[in-house]
Structure formats: C-alpha cells, structure tokens
Amino acid sequence: MGNDPTTLLPTSLRIGYGEDSHPLEAGRELWLGGLRIDSERGAVAHSDGDVLLHALSDALLSAFALGDIGSLFPDTDPQWRGLASRVILGAVLEQVRAQGYRAAQVSAVVMLDRPKLAPHRSAIQQNLARLLELPQDRVGITCKTSEKLAPDHVQCRVLVLLEPQSL
Ligand SMILES: Nc1ccn([C@@H]2O[C@H](COP(=O)(O)O)[C@@H](O)[C@H]2O)c(=O)n1
Numbered sequence: 001m002g003n004d005p006t007t008l009l010p011t012s013l014r015i016g017y018g019e020d021s022h023p024l025e026a027g028r029e030l031w032l033g034g035l036r037i038d039s040e041r042g043a044v045a046h047s048d049g050d051v052l053l054h055a056l057s058d059a060l061l062s063a064f065a066l067g068d069i070g071s072l073f074p075d076t077d078p079q080w081r082g083l084a085s086r087v088i089l090g091a092v093l094e095q096v097r098a099q100g101y102r103a104a105q106v107s108a109v110v111m112l113d114r115p116k117l118a119p120h121r122s123a124i125q126q127n128l129a130r131l132l133e134l135p136q137d138r139v140g141i142t143c144k145t146s147e148k149l150a151p152d153h154v155q156c157r158v159l160v161l162l163e164p165q166s167l
C-alpha cells in the first residue's frame with residue numbers, strides 16, 4: 001500500500017446498517033425514497049413515514065455511532081409532525097460531511113405486500129442517487145413481499161458503505 005494517499009485502506013471505510021417499519025392504514029400517504037407512491041394505504045407515522053429514508057438515515061448515523069434519527073427528531077416533539085423525511089436525511093448528511101465522509105454505495109431492501117414497487121424502482125433509485133450524489137449503479141433497491149407474514153406493515157433494511165471525501 002506504500003505512501004500513496006489515494007490507496008484505499010480498509011480501515012478508512014465505514015459501514016452502517018439501519019431498519020425501519022411502520023403500520024399501514026387507509027387514507028395515509030405512502031412515501032418511499034423521497035417519492036410519493038400511489039397506494040390505497042400509507043404509513044402511520046409522526047413524519048411522512050418514509051421507511052427507506054429513515055432506515056438510510058439511521059444507517060448513516062450508525063456508521064459513526066452518532067445515535068439515531070429518533071434522538072435528532074424525537075417523535076414526542078410536535079414540531080416534527082408531518083416532517084418530510086428528506087429533511088431528516090439532509091440533517092444526517094450534514095453530520096456525515098462533518099466527519100469528512102460521503103456515501104459510496106447503498107443497498108436497500110423494502111418489504112411490502114402491496115402495491116407492486118418494481119414499476120417505481122428506477123424512479124426511487126434515481127431520487128436516492130440524486131440525494132446522495134451517487135451514480136445510480138451505486139444504489140441497489142430490492143423489493144420483497146412479506147409472503148403475507150406482515151401484510152399491514154411497510155419495512156425497510158439498508159446497508160450503506162461510506163468513504164472519506166478525500167478519496
Ligand atoms: N411490493 C412489492 C414486492 C415485490 N415486488 C417484486 O415482486 C417479485 C417477487 O417478490 P417476492 O417477495 O415474492 O420475492 C420481485 O421481483 C419484486 O421485485 C414488487 O414489485 N413490489
């Protein structure tokens with residue numbers, strides 16, 4: 001590896017993992033990855049209930065042991081009611097930048113029985129890539145049904161790899 005400053009030392013990489021889930025209810029909006037998805041039911045939440053942005057934000061915070069989005073935006077605080085989750089992600093990305101890092105790759109699994117998400121995958125991927133300033137092929141989105149094990153919930157798991165801004 002020598003003294004080449006561009007050499008990628010394994011210890012300079014960070015990894016973060018996050019999860020989120022919300023119950024589904026008729027008359028609520030369904031937000032995923034910063035986009036509103038046409039659906040008969042949406043997430044019951046204090047904010048817009050975007051499980052993908054919540055799990056991603058928690059994964060980014062976890063990479064630096066910075067707590068979780070509930071500590072930054074407590075759901076007991078009325079000022080965060082109806083909060084757009086892109087605001088949460090924006091605040092978290094500021095913290096990531098303050099550590100001298102940026103996202104390098106994201107891998108997300110969204111679990112939802114209905115509606116079908118595959119038709120929205122590319123739009124969600126594109127929006128996440130834009131928010132994270134990443135090429136689209138660095139944002140993987142897997143859509144899964146729960147096989148009717150959790151028909152009344154939307155869930156998400158996210159793994160994120162981070163690299164120093166200096167690379
Ligand atoms: N809400 C969803 C869930 C899944 N899909 C797509 O359906 C395929 C099969 O899903 P399984 O859970 O049975 O593995 C898979 O290709 C998913 O992309 C979907 O579009 N929307």
Ligand SMILES: C[C@@]1(CO)OP(=O)(O)OP(=O)(O)OC[C@H]1O
Nearest residue numbers: 045046047054070073074075080
């Ligand atoms: C985002 C916050 C704050 O509005 O509330 P919710 O929308 O209920 O979502 P959750 O995933 O429980 O995350 C933490 C919260 O404090």
